[in-house]
Amino acid sequence: VQSVDSKRKNLPKARVFQLFLTLVIVASSVFADTVRVDLGDQLVATLDPREDIYVASVPARGEGLLGFSRRLTGTSKNAREIGEINGGTKILKEGVRYKVPFKMLSPDLRVRTVRALFREDQALGEGWQHKARVDSELGSGESLWAIALWFTGRGENYVSLRDNLRSDIDEIPGGETVLIPARLLRPTFRALLPETSPYYLTYGKDSHGEYASYRLKRGEALYSSVVVRFNGSVFAQDVNELAQEIASRSGIRDVTDIPVDYEIKVPFELLLPEFLPAGHPRRLEYEAGLIASGQYRNAIQAKSLEGVTVILDAGHGGRDVGASFGSVWESTYVYDIAVRVKRVLEETTAARVYITTKDPGLPGIPKRDVLDGSRGHRILTSPEYAIEDSTVGLNLRWYLSNSLYRKAISNGGDSQKVVFLSIHADSLHPTLRGAMAYIPGAKWRRSSYGKSGSVYESRKEFREAPNVSFSKKHLTRSEGLSRDLGHHLIDAFHRQGLAVHEDKPVRDKIIRRRRTWIPAVLHYNLVPASVLFEVCNLANQEDRALLQTADFREKVSQTLVAGLLDYYGAPSSGGPQTAAQEPAASSSAGR
Numbered sequence: 001v002q003s004v005d006s007k008r009k010n011l012p013k014a015r016v017f018q019l020f021l022t023l024v025i026v027a028s029s030v031f032a033d034t035v036r037v038d039l040g041d042q043l044v045a046t047l048d049p050r051e052d053i054y055v056a057s058v059p060a061r062g063e064g065l066l067g068f069s070r071r072l073t074g075t076s077k078n079a080r081e082i083g084e085i086n087g088g089t090k091i092l093k094e095g096v097r098y099k100v101p102f103k104m105l106s107p108d109l110r111v112r113t114v115r116a117l118f119r120e121d122q123a124l125g126e127g128w129q130h131k132a133r134v135d136s137e138l139g140s141g142e143s144l145w146a147i148a149l150w151f152t153g154r155g156e157n158y159v160s161l162r163d164n165l166r167s168d169i170d171e172i173p174g175g176e177t178v179l180i181p182a183r184l185l186r187p188t189f190r191a192l193l194p195e196t197s198p199y200y201l202t203y204g205k206d207s208h209g210e211y212a213s214y215r216l217k218r219g220e221a222l223y224s225s226v227v228v229r230f231n232g233s234v235f236a237q238d239v240n241e242l243a244q245e246i247a248s249r250s251g252i253r254d255v256t257d258i259p260v261d262y263e264i265k266v267p268f269e270l271l272l273p274e275f276l277p278a279g280h281p282r283r284l285e286y287e288a289g290l291i292a293s294g295q296y297r298n299a300i301q302a303k304s305l306e307g308v309t310v311i312l313d314a315g316h317g318g319r320d321v322g323a324s325f326g327s328v329w330e331s332t333y334v335y336d337i338a339v340r341v342k343r344v345l346e347e348t349t350a351a352r353v354y355i356t357t358k359d360p361g362l363p364g365i366p367k368r369d370v371l372d373g374s375r376g377h378r379i380l381t382s383p384e385y386a387i388e389d390s391t392v393g394l395n396l397r398w399y400l401s402n403s404l405y406r407k408a409i410s411n412g413g414d415s416q417k418v419v420f421l422s423i424h425a426d427s428l429h430p431t432l433r434g435a436m437a438y439i440p441g442a443k444w445r446r447s448s449y450g451k452s453g454s455v456y457e458s459r460k461e462f463r464e465a466p467n468v469s470f471s472k473k474h475l476t477r478s479e480g481l482s483r484d485l486g487h488h489l490i491d492a493f494h495r496q497g498l499a500v501h502e503d504k505p506v507r508d509k510i511i512r513r514r515r516t517w518i519p520a521v522l523h524y525n526l527v528p529a530s531v532l533f534e535v536c537n538l539a540n541q542e543d544r545a546l547l548q549t550a551d552f553r554e555k556v557s558q559t560l561v562a563g564l565l566d567y568y569g570a571p572s573s574g575g576p577q578t579a580a581q582e583p584a585a586s587s588s589a590g591r
């Protein structure tokens, strides 16, 4: 039973009363183009172009917040947040309809909601084909922003949808269709795609345990279409080893000769949480983390970055050259980019800019494409530290950053007006390309940390605060703000046509050799919005050649600044800044 508000006629009295209550309670979303579909059991799925999909319900007889949360989300843990979303309610009133956003719904209710709201849509192998609604009385069409928000979890992904349409439109006329590519879809939608989809998984169990099964399509390879996609590995050795492991688990002898449609078995422990069956404990935990941190997005606007402090960090330096391919050192090239970013910020914005390292041998920005290696970098602590030991270098960076942060927020400065950006270049499997943003996932951070020893104790920044400690709330908020910043930077790359890592370009941890960690410059950093940005993959020939051109480095620098401006900018394309983090799919440049 589909009802568009504007056509609410001849409804039974009880329904009219309920709808009246809805109008009173959910006043903010009462617009004529809001679509409500009755799911039965007192549940109403709602589509509003200004916010994420939600389901509303009146409490059952005698039902409190905990029971309400359990009924709609599958757990009572969301009770507090449901109360907050509904105007800070602590006690549910009989007959009043309360709403629960899509990201919080239980897996089966999510599927019911999707099926009810999008009956005219088609799930295809390549993605979800959505038909925009026709509404004769009020004009028709749907904004691309709203469509991106509903189907990908992020309104900002409208840019990718527009690219796919090869057109500049911001709205899909009623009755017209738009394809949301599989890689961008939220997991709930992705799981409904047919067998021909690159994300189609079934689940099984044999004597070795539980597994997901995937059938290779024509032209797909085990390492890229299974290991990188479903396990998330990116480092060459990991990718190759896991490909071997999955191959032998699947009864394959020769990984270079796998027949199309052959059943590949990926054991559960090797699956990224979002690819586990809906409701699996590890997936639930992952989704709960996203919901918690998803409440925090940057709420501060700063035109021209007025009042914003940007702390830039060039990865490695001194003795530590980072990734190296012959004479191409990561440290040399990322330092060049960091210095360029600083210059662009200083020349075109009002931001206050700091950088954590300096190479005294390089006073300006060289005009050359190919740069000479230098080991002269120093950390700009007081006194400075010539980078002899890379671990000391890393620790002094966050001590310095924390000192700059404390200074920035003293006298009532806003913690959201400081960002930390560490610039690196990856060394991944050679077939992978493009940029990737690492952010500090709350789950993997310690609550306190500190160093000792004379190399630290001799520095002013250390003596100011030898130990750093974080509350749980700080870590959750930091993850949310950092993810928001990471997505804005990646979106800017995408818009500029710069290559972006295809699978998961924003990551909340590093996984390597089956170890999981947060890079130290993010881990112990007090700046809530902190990102370690890999501008490209040095191990990829094309990316490596690009990095050795001044044009590319300049474009990357301009784009990072564009991303920062966007993070502090007005909502893009007039869309509302709604927190919507059912594992959001980020836009990424296709190859």
Ligand SMILES: [Zn+2]
Binding pocket: 315, 316, 322, 323, 330, 424, 425, 426
């Ligand atoms: Zn690096």
